[in-house]
Amino acid sequence: MIDNFAQPSRRLFFLKIMLPMLAAALVLNGIVASLLWWSASESDRVSIDRQHMLVDVVVAKIRSKIAHDQESVTVWDDAVSEVRNPGGAEWIDANLGSWMASYFGHDRAYVLNSADRPVYAFAGGSQQEPSAFETVQPQALPLVEELRSRLEAGDTEGITDRTLTLGASDLVNIDGRPAILSVKPIVSDTGDLVQVSGEEYVHVAARYLDGEFVAGLERDYLLDNLRFSWDAEVLPGWAKAALLQNDGHPLGYLVWTPFSPGSAVLWRVGPVMLGLAVASLIVMVGLLVALRRRSINLSLSEAEVRHLAHHDLLTGLANRAQLAKRFDAALGDRWTGGNLTLIYLDLDHFKEVNDALGHPAGDELLREFSDRLRRMTTEADTVARVGGDEFVVLTRSLSSSQAVAEYCASLIETTRRPFDLEGTQVFVGASVGAVRASHPSDDREELSRRADVALYHSKRSGRSSYTLYDPQLDQAATLRRNMERDLRTALDRPGELEVHYQPLIRATDGTISGFEALLRWHHPVQGSIPPAAFIPVAEETGLILRLGAWVLQQVCTDTRGWLVETVAVNASMVELQDVHYAARVEKILLENGMAPHRLELEITESAFCERATDCEKNITHLRQLGVKFALDDFGTGFSSLGRLHSLHAERLKIDRSFVAGFGTDKGDEAIVQAIVDLAQAVGMMTTAEGVETSEQRDLLAAMGCDQLQGFLLSRPLPAREIEQLLRARSLEVGSGDRYTARR
Known part of the structure; x- marks a missing residue:
């Protein structure tokens, strides 16, 4: 049974x-x-x-190292005297030639007199006739001339405690071998020997960048199959780093098989x-x-229960309840027992560790970080974990604001050291906020609030930084809260928010092909508030979702009868990362009867690069509806020409900073032409922002740019003025200028 x-x-x-x-x-x-x-x-x-x-840093360091090596013998009274001594050849060879080769590994060395004629030469491991300088003369003399010009002018730029004299260097080709060529003046170290500026004897040193140098790099930095190549083409799967000369052109390349750990x-x-x-x-x-x-019956002793009630289970640190108890006790006797400092810490990028390596790895990181905090505090201090990756240090050992700052810096530094999580090195950081008890009326809630305000400021300042509480931080927080409150009110109060429209002009015939919608805020007290001031607050508080929906609704209402191809609206990354964004846009378009293909969303390149996220899903869904996309501010930040073909945008907007650079020596015209050519090659239209002069307009049209936008053509206008402009059915003609809409 x-x-x-x-x-x-x-x-x-x-x-x-x-x-x-x-x-x-x-x-x-x-x-x-x-x-x-x-x-x-x-x-x-x-x-x-x-x-x-690593390769770039090593090459840069070897250039500065050669110059530093030279200074060990060129800043020397004996050297000044001996190079002028007709009988000093043996001394010169021992100190300025052979010794530089044997001790520092220099491959060539030369000494030039004040007339730039060689008086000593070293090459191939031994002293040579001075005429051997002819081998490097074409490459060396321009550097010598540059150095003498700076010496004559009394230039001191670049001279520090470590760099004692001026110098000049470049990457050159010596007899078919790549090399670093460095030039340094031979000067007095005591200042007792008077020399005419620009007429000093000059020491020229060369170090080959192939052979032993490459072998040393491969050995010291574990770069497999490292070699030098004059050719930019490399085998598939290989990596390369260009060796750039002073003029920006590559001398050659270091190529190697990359290590894939x-x-x-x-x-x-x-x-x-x-x-x-x-x-x-x-x-x-x-x-x-x-x-x-079987059933498992667990019973905890009274001591274990008390421990669990006052300590964090994962790290063994004090928990929030224990911190509050010790905090109140410390506040009770802080004026007789010394200083009291409260420090809040929040680990940066902790979520990424959990996502990438799993929660067990995140737990291990928290435990190791807790151990580091214990080692940086005394038994009299209180270290607590009050949240997922949030920690608190309560200490009396810091006697001044300077001591608090140094301690906070050391806390950040200890988090920068890698964490070894099951064989994987993980790098994180920490944001720190600190406050010192300064008045007998300070209580736990107020000090905690101040520390939290300081921590928030550190996070907004770019993370991996610390902030000591200052009353001005409260003012900044108050301004931010007031702006958030007023922005919420503006969304509910008609008239404060208004959408202006800036025409997009065809470069071929000067007609209007579309508009860009730009939000304006007319504050009843502060007047006009620029978008750069309130958009970040909206993104930070989540108001950007309501604000973006309001703008799109207004655009649909205003442009219902406008006979233009597209209306462009900026979309924030916060909106694109919202799971309901695409559905919200589709609903607004449907309710207002606006065809999806008339809407063009301007987004940044980072939105296109998001993979397997709500951002990518929203873009895919909206593209299927027929909504167009424009890549905004191309050429700034981390934009990549090489990845342009994979972004799948219909239009590329050239940043106004490049257009403003026309006519300067920065070469912005060539950059814009390259962007236009590349966009055309991948089937994308181009729009140039910030057109403010006729010369810019004509040059952009000649380059093949499709659309123009800027104050020369028209400033952003409210909808009623745009309707008047469109009813006129043609652009206003001013002085025969067919491109001018309204300024």
């Missing part, structure tokens, strides 16, 4: 408990495997980027992870069966 009863029970247990948990375990293992693969890919990318940076680790740990996954399933089955057979 017992067996007959057990059979249905086993079946029910399997269906309701074991099967769902096994399915959940399989899903979890799949997620872990996906995260592991993503982490490996990211690790490979970061590794390759760092290798590029993520892929290597993935191939090694993959079988182990698979085995662990299988083992975990087996263990889970065993545990589930054991759970069915």
Whole structure:
């Protein structure tokens, strides 16, 4: 009878408990495997980027090192005397030639007199006739001339405690070999020997960038198969770094096989992870069966209960309740027991660690960071964890604001050291806010508020920084809260917010092809508030969602009867990351009867680069509806010409900073022409912003730019004036200028 009863029970247990948990375990293992693969890919990318940076830094350092090596012998009274001594050849060779080669690894050395004639030459490991200088003369004399000009002019730019004299250097080709050529004056170290500026003897040093140099880089920095190449073309899968001369042109390239740690680790740990996954399933089955057979009765001792009530379970630090207790006690005797400082810490990028490596890795990071905090505090201090990645330090050991600042800086520095999480090095940072108890009336709530205000300021300042509380921070926070409050009121009060429209002009015939909608805020007290002031507040508080919907609704209402191709509206990254954004846009367009193809959303390149996110889903959905997209402010920030073809935007907007640079020596015309050509090659239209002169307009039209926008053509106008402009059915003609709409 017992067996007959057990059979249905086993079946029910399997269906309701074991099967769902096994399915959940399989899903979890799949997620872990996906995260592991993503982490490996990211690790490979970061590794390759760092290798590029490493090569660039090493080449830059070797240039400064050669100059620094020269100063060890060129800033010397003996050197000034001996190079002028007809019988000093042996001394010159021992100190300015052979010794530089044997000690510093220089490949060539020359000494030129005040007339730039060689008096000493060293090459190929031994002293040569001075005429051997002819080998490097074409490359060296321009540097010598540059140096003498600066010496004669009394130029001191670049001279520091470490750099004692002026110098000049460049990357050159010496007998078919790449080299660094450095020129330094031979001067007195005591100042006792008087020299005429610009007529000093000159020391020329050269170091080859192939051969031993490349072998040393490969050995010291683990760059596999590192070699020098004159050709920019490299084999697939190889990396290269350009060696740039002073004129910006590449002398050649260092190429190597990049190290991909993520892929290597993935191939090694993959079988182990698979085995662990299988083992975990087996263990889970065993545990589930054991759970069915026995019950576990846990009882905690009174001491354990008290400990759990006052300490964080994960890190063992004091929890919020214990912090409040110790805080109140410290406030009670702070005026007789010394200083009291409250410090708030918040780990930067902690969410990314959880997302990339999983919550166990995040927990391990929190534990290791807690250990670091313990080592930086005394037993009299209180260290608490009050949230997911939020920590508090309460201390009396800091006697001044300077001491608080130094301590906060050390807290940030300790977070910058990598965290080793199961063999993976993770880099995070910390934002810190601190406040000192300065008045007997200061209570726990007020000090906590001030520390939180300081912490918030650190986060807004770019993270990985600290802020000491100052009453002005309250003023800034108050202004921000007031602006948020007034912006909420403006959204509910007609008349304060208004949409202006700036015409987009065809470059070919000067007609209006569309408009860009621009939001204006007329504050009843403060007057006109620029978008740059209130848009960040709207994005930070989430009001941008209401504000964007209001603007789009107003655009649909205003432009219903306008016979133009498109109306452009700016879309914030906050809106695009909202899961309901695409549906909200579709609903507004449908309610107002506006054709989706007439709407053009201007977004940044970072929005196009989002993958597997709500941002990408919104863009895909809206594109399927027929909404067009424009890539705004192209050429600034992290824009990449090489990735332009993969962004799938219909229009590219050239940033006004390039147009403003026309006619200068920065070469902005060539940059704009390259952008226009590339956009045309991938089938994109182009719009140039900030057109303010006739010369800019004509040059952009000649370059092939499709649309023009700027104050020369028309300022942003309210809808009623735009309607008057469109009713006229033609652009106003001023002095024969067909492009002028209204200024």
